Amino acid sequence: MDQQQPLLSTKALTIxxxxxxxxxxxxxxxxxxxxxxxxxxxxLGPNGAGKSTLMRTLAGLQDPLGGQIFVTGQELAQLSPTALAQKLSLVLAERVDTGNLLVRELVALGRTPHTGWFGNLTISDHEQVQNALEMTETLGFAHRRLHELSDGERQKVMLARALAQDTDLILLDEPTAHLDLPNRVEMMRLLHRLSRQTQKAILLSTHELDLALQTADKLWLLDANGHLAVGAPEDLVLTGAFEITFAKEGFSFDRNTGTFTMHANEIGPTLHLTGDENLLFWTRRALYREGFIVGPSNEAVCTITASNQSGRATWQYTMNGHDSVFFSITDLLASLQELKNNSVLTTKSVLKQ
Ligand SMILES: Nc1ncnc2c1ncn2[C@@H]1O[C@H](COP(=O)(O)OP(=O)(O)OP(=O)(O)O)[C@@H](O)[C@H]1O
Structure with a gap:
């Protein structure tokens, strides 16, 4: 494969x-x-930014308004549908009518650009179909009809068909949309593994910000104004591009933890947290949700110490000389809420660390 030339590129493309x-x-x-x-x-990009429009345009389903697209060096507009299908496969998010087809038959259709509509499948074609079913863990329902599958199962079958098509480029529009969390993680791991093992170029649009940050080699961040930022996930986080693209009232992106934090509807008093890092992460989230601010001890009305005591998660604070100990965040929040309602937290107290 020519590493000097991208598998897909665009020049002054308008969509x-x-x-x-x-x-x-x-x-x-x-x-x-x-x-x-x-x-x-x-x-990645917010709703309506243009992810599907870009995917469809790159896949040749929609004409560009201007500029050019090149697939393995050749202009896409000059490629016949069969030539394009030998180079690029597309998995769309929406349901396609597959009639009464069996899963294996649908996956075998992925071989069409190589065999022709009436071409018989060779042993090698059958092997490719089998491989695709195995890789996507859809072999178990290969004999079932597509309309008998759940949305998540169907999505994996559509990926299997793209794999059977055996193209250098795979484009997927929201491939994790209908999957549960373990299957979303598995799908991303599979795509990551495929890109490494087969040297395919894989582009997928997704709303899975966290998974994308963890697995992608590069992010294409399309904002609501049609501006596209490209870079390694970490660079886009550190430059603030990630934060800006998803800026919305009500939540913010924390560069230090790589997570989104919801803003509470009301602002409560400041609390200081200290102790076990793991516990602090979840304590902080719970406090934010309830409208507390977590800040330095000199601004805080109390300090909460989170620790693991004999393997048991424990939270402790002292107020007005009285020690309070809790063994769950639920109980801690209930106590703080009571104090908040009684306005006790409006006066600064010295609390035990
Ligand atoms: N057929 C159409 N004609 C005109 N405008 C359209 C058409 N389809 C989509 N749009 C508009 O183009 C913009 C981009 O839509 P697109 O579906 O590509 O966004 P998206 O990023 O995929 O959104 P989502 O995350 O909600 O799926 C939107 O403003 C949308 O309203």
């Missing part, structure tokens, strides 16, 4: 929609991006 041959909506313009062999890239 959007036409109505009566007039541009009715320009979603993004001046896009210059590239996808390289062995790369897993996640396309």
């Amino acid at each position: 959007g929609y036409l109505r009566s041959r007039q541009v009715s909506r320009t979603v993004a313009k001046s896009l210059d991006v590239s996808l390289w062999a062995g790369q897993l890239v996640c396309l």
